Amino acid sequence: MISPVLPTYARAPLHFVKGEGTWLIDETGRRFLDLGSGIAVNALGHANPELVAALTEQANKIWHLSNLYEIPQQEALAQKLVDVTFADTVFFTNSGTEACELAVKMARKYWYDKGQPDRVEILTFSGCFHGRSSAAIAASGAEKMVKGFGPMLPGFVHLPWGDHDALHAAIGDNTAAILIEPVQGEGGIRPLPDQCLQGLRKLCDEKGILLILDEVQCGVGRTGRLFAHEWAGVTPDIMMVAKGIGGGFPLGAVLATEEAASGMVVGTHGSTYGGNPLGCAVGKAVIDRISDPDFLDGVRARAGLLRQKLEGLVAAHPDIFEGVRGMGLMLGLRCKVAPADLVKAGYAAAVITVPAADNIVRLLPPLNITEDEIAEAINRLDQAATSLETA
Missing domain, CATH: 3.40.640.10 (Type I PLP-dependent aspartate aminotransferase-like (Major domain))
Structure with missing residues (x-):
């Protein structure tokens, strides 16, 4: 029997009920770090004041x-x-x-x-x-x-x-x-x-x-x-x-x-x-x-930090990743595993990413993501990669 919502998406079994900045909260209260931003939509995060x-x-x-x-x-x-x-x-x-x-x-x-x-x-x-x-x-x-x-x-x-x-x-x-x-x-x-x-x-x-x-x-x-x-x-x-x-x-x-x-x-x-x-x-x-120049300066600074840390992540997991590409806070991890597998492993580590073509997993965080959140993002992506290595 067809679902009430036309089944044109293979939806992940996640039910988010609230968002706060770079975070999504599911019905159990679990907090997910959102590096997808609704596919580059929530540019200033969730529920921005x-x-x-x-x-x-x-x-x-x-x-x-x-x-x-x-x-x-x-x-x-x-x-x-x-x-x-x-x-x-x-x-x-x-x-x-x-x-x-x-x-x-x-x-x-x-x-x-x-x-x-x-x-x-x-x-x-x-x-x-x-x-x-x-x-x-x-x-x-x-x-x-x-x-x-x-x-x-x-x-x-x-x-x-x-x-x-x-x-x-x-x-x-x-x-x-x-x-x-x-x-x-x-x-x-x-x-x-x-x-x-x-x-x-x-x-x-x-x-x-x-x-x-x-x-x-x-x-x-x-x-x-x-x-x-x-x-x-x-x-x-x-x-x-x-x-x-x-x-x-x-x-x-x-x-x-x-x-x-x-x-x-x-x-x-x-x-x-x-x-x-x-x-x-x-x-x-x-x-x-x-459009404020100071805000864009901050985007470039945060993008540089994220890129640097992602390069370290790739070096730490050579069997999972091939490299990083992209610009600013529009970055892709090129994978040696199926991108869908990394995305799914990310769900288990409470981090949201988005798959794309050419074996890419997209990272499209809110533009105002903080340095602490970038550090946490790398930590959770590291957990996801490690889980794939040991599976």
Whole structure:
């Protein structure tokens, strides 16, 4: 008999009833150190007082307004994002998947309005993950994403990761945009080297192609900068954002330059809940906090400490780990054992991690994790690794 909740997830038998910062507490009172953050969502931890205050204050005023009207909280968050990024304009969504849908529409509408309606192809790369909607799975093209869901939305060209010759060969008269994650998350914490992102920007400029960056997982302070592309000193034309921007409240956004967004006029896109007062009030509190230079300095310092200690963990368990990779507080342990086994062993040691492709276990702790909590995280990961060695 099917469960009341559609069984599309293989859920761990854990029942959390409360969260406090970097900690999750189950129904027995056991405290788990959360190094997953709801897959990079709880950027400021669980029940963060600043976010609770922002949500509570707004909840006592008004919850929902249709986008038929002006929404002050939405305008305030949009202005903040414009002030601290490359963008000239913002559209708010409820998720990263919805952001992908709009990014694809925006790129294609741009060329349609330029008198080039056949310019619809979007180049993507192996290992990518842009969501689970029809456009997002078509962008991925991976068999595990698309099998059984055909016919696929056309217009996506799938290229091998890191194959420059294939990239240049794929560009043609119908190429509208390149879509890429500065750091692949689901694909196994694979950072795009700065010189490659710089090369993509240069290539897009030379060919007149739009550059779309998916910073759903790697953005909002996760790498130690407000957005990961800042490390390379380049800017996109369109950027997808979600996860951390709401700190746990469902919120996403598409940021764009005025030129890239020029085709999106009245009636071309909409959302019932996107940019609602509750989400934007929380999002504004998140961005105010995380965009502070002192906060980002702290993220980089904590990331350096965690990376150093993880390298020691890998050296101490050569039969379990191969190495560490990633940026900031978006790190991956490459395993010699099945990632699922390490995740499960972590549950026994009361530490939460997240599996990914390429034998990676992801570590995505809240950005305000403390030094003491980092030490405890290493201790619990050490316990998990030891249990696998002795099993």
